[in-house]
Amino acid sequence: MYYFYVLLSLKDGKLYKGYSENIASRFITHNSGGVKSTKFRRPFVLIHLESFNSKIQALEREKWTKSLEGGTELKRKLKNTISLING
Numbered sequence: 001m002y003y004f005y006v007l008l009s010l011k012d013g014k015l016y017k018g019y020s021e022n023i024a025s026r027f028i029t030h031n032s033g034g035v036k037s038t039k040f041r042r043p044f045v046l047i048h049l050e051s052f053n054s055k056i057q058a059l060e061r062e063k064w065t066k067s068l069e070g071g072t073e074l075k076r077k078l079k080n081t082i083s084l085i086n087g
Helices: 023-031 055-065 068-086
Strands: 002-009 015-020 044-052
Touching: 002 023, 002 055, 002 068, 015 023, 015 055, 015 068, 023 044, 044 055, 044 068, 055 068
Parallel strands: none
Antiparallel strands: 002 015, 002 044
């Protein structure tokens, strides 16, 4: 299984989108500062997770959510979750 995931930075309120085969390990790596692009935005909470049978499917989903259309759709979908966390 491969996973597309969305993290919310509790520091700056921004989203990080990625994919992984081992979501638990990847989440720990993000929160321990092991990912260069998120190192200074910690801590994170996992706010969205989707599973896929192949790496290609997970990558396609990540790519789509980073497009204008996909990003807008994802933010709309997660709006209530983000509001609850940010208070």
